[in-house]
Amino acid sequence: SFLLNSVRWGYILATLFPLVFGVINFFVIQFRSSPLMPWDFLSARTALSITDNYSFTFNYRFVFLIIGFAFLMICAEKMNLKIKSLRIRLAALILTTICMAGYVTVVKSERTTETFKLYHTLFAPKRIYMRNGFAVAFITNFRYLHVQKPVGYTPKKAKEIMSEAKVQDVSATSPDKHTSKEVLLKDKPNIIVIMNEAFSDLSARGKFETNEDYMPFIHSLTENTIKSDLFVSVKGGNTANTEYEFLTSDTMAFLPNGSVAYQQFVRQPMPALPNYLKSLGYKTTAIHPYNSKGWNRENVYSYFGFDTYYSKTDFKNPKKIRDYISDESAYQKIIETYKNKSPEERIFTFEVTMQNHGGYDKDFPGFETSISLSQYDGKKKSDNVRAAEQYLTLIKESDKAFKDLTDYFQKEEEPTIILMFGDHQPADNVAKPILKLNHINQDSSVEEFQNGYIVPMVMWANYKLESRDIPMISPNYLSGLLLSNAGLPLTGYQTFLENLRKTLPVITGNIYIDKDGNYHQFSEDSYSELLNQYSILQYNHLSDGKNRVNDFFG
Known part of the structure; x- marks a missing residue:
């Protein structure tokens, strides 16, 4: 006034x-x-x-x-x-x-x-x-709005923690237990990573029945396969945070609640998985079948060391499901990058899909829901039930596309390892019919609430891989697990985290879980020393570029 x-x-x-x-x-x-x-x-x-x-x-x-x-x-x-x-x-x-x-x-x-x-x-x-x-x-x-400096942080303290991590042995995590970097690199596999948009198994929220299996291939996959429940930091959105945790081995636990690291804190080149694999001789490619500038990816991918970035405009006449490029066409782009390389090259291809993106309560011409929730058949279905059924139909399409991709590389002679995981679950309205069937109040406990942050992780190879189920893991540990099973050397940071994972297999922006399956909030003092060591290393990695020990992070 x-x-x-x-x-x-x-x-x-x-x-x-x-x-x-x-x-x-x-x-x-x-x-x-x-x-x-x-x-x-x-x-x-x-x-x-x-x-x-x-x-x-x-x-x-x-x-x-x-x-x-x-x-x-x-x-x-x-x-x-x-x-x-x-x-x-x-x-x-x-x-x-x-x-x-x-x-x-x-x-x-x-x-x-x-x-x-x-x-x-x-x-x-x-x-x-x-x-x-x-x-x-x-x-x-x-x-x-700014990352807070951890308690006791100094560049000297960070280096002390790094020196201790370097002497610890994690060779047992490698299937071949190689001791020489030269031996490790002699017959390295192609590495394909897919972060599948909103890909989750809603059975994590409660039991329900469907007219047919919505994830038949992944549910049946056992040979040369590692599976786990992946606990993520986000739900229904902020995809880029799961992506950030995987590519950097940092965790959202030490960043402001609800922040987006790509837009707030990644402002210059920094060590990440792509430029580390590039240093080992890999050709690095990022693929995202949508707008190239979303979440500041155009800049971040350059900072992280990707040689090439393909976005929506690089797809010619792709198949679409609803209004998004399908996983089937997205994976064809992966195969295309593989076909276009020379025989002596190895590729690291990282794709963020788009097919399953939110908006499950609209009707789309040409898209028919094939999965139904059996307990709601014969009843008037609410918007949430229809959304859940559309979502599960999309998951079945993703499952089929993943089968086609593995079938292709199963026939190839070059060793190839594929890691696929979801970035987050859909928004809560999709899970409401399942929660209702099971009389679940998701706010009743930390454990129940965190069921909304579990997505599938599956790692498959066309060579001999020790098949096993890992009870739980979080995205910050995935790159170490991937490189270990690809027979590649770990960075100092990944070495530190592989040892930390033995005690705290899950660390997300919401909670952390210890090896005995106990859930903890960050207001507790449990494992505070270990968490503080991790936060000091992460601060050196992300926020203290002047004093960053680049070799430790790869």
């Missing part, structure tokens, strides 16, 4: 501002099951690019709130009060600005959180917003 010299427009804007934020938050929660964060505005372009596949649904409370806000703005339209004195307006404007700045500064401080006993340790961000209120929770997150 003081800035515009109009109570009318000041009141309208003051009403419109929270309305817009509230509506955005409402839909963000619908799409990915977590609330709006300050850094989400960095992802606005990526988010807007996929909204066509979503249905915008409203409930009666949403409509009543819109009507209420509209009524307030109509009332404001009748106000004609103006302040003629410029001096009074400027004084009031300065005072208001100081008060607002003071409020933000006080609210985002840790002392305020402690004094008013604000929620900040729960594993569900949505609950924090519900308990603290949108404004307080949103502003509090501003203090997480």
Whole structure:
């Protein structure tokens, strides 16, 4: 009002501002099951690019709130009060600005959180917003815009931890127990990694029956195969975080809750799996059958050392399922990169698929749902049941495409290892029919809530691989597991993590799990020394480029 010299427009804007934020938050929660964060505005372009596949649904409370806000703005339209004195307006404007700045500064401080006993340790961000209120929770997150330095961090301390990691032996994790780098590199395999969009097995949420198996090939795959439940840090969105954890071996546990590392913290070249494999002679290729700039991938892939990056525009007449390029066509691009290499070359190809992306409650011409939830047959099906059935149909298509890919490389003489894992589960609305069947309240315990963060991991090779099931793992450990089973040397960082995995097989942005299967939150003191060592190494890797020990990270 003081800035515009109009109570009318000041009141309208003051009403419109929270309305817009509230509506955005409402839909963000619908799409990915977590609330709006300050850094989400960095992802606005990526988010807007996929909204066509979503249905915008409203409930009666949403409509009543819109009507209420509209009524307030109509009332404001009748106000004609103006302040003629410029001096009074400027004084009031300065005072208001100081008060607002003071409020933000006080609210985002840790002392305020402690004094008013604000929620900040729960594993569900949505609950924090519900308990603290949108404004307080949103502003509090501003203090997480930068990575905090770990307790006791110095470059010297990081080097001490590194020196200890280098002398530890992890050769037992390698199937051939090679001791020489030259021997390891003599007959190296092609390496293919697929991070499959929203790929998950909903049986992690509870038991249910379907008219046919939605994942027949992967469920039956046993020969030369390693499988595990992969615990990830995100659900329903923020795909790039799982990708970041895999490619760097860092964890979201030491980064701000809800942040996106690709957009906030990766700002320059840094050691990662692609440039390490490039140093071993691999030709490195990234593939993503969608927009090239999503999640800042165009820059990040260059920073990480990919030689080539293929995006949506590099696919000619691909098969589409719904509005996205299918996994079948996506995998044909992998085969194409393999065919185009010379016989003496080895490839590392990393693909992030798009077929299964969210938006499961719309009808698409040419796409028919083939999987049905048997317990709901013969009943009127809700939007959530139809979404679950569409989702499971997509998973079956992914399963078939993965079978075709492995069938192709099974016939090839060159050794090839393929790792596929999901980036996250779909948003909670897809799992609601399953939770309902099993009478499950996902907020009843940390363990139950974390079932929403489990996705499949499957590693297959066309050569002799010791088949086994690993009970649980997290993405930060996957590159070490992959290189060990490819018969390749580990970096110092991966060596440290392979030893850490023996004690803490899962570390995510939400929880960590010890070797006995106990779930822990980061507010606990359990294993604090081990976690602190890891956080010191990660800080040196990601945030202290000036003092980074590049050789340790590869």
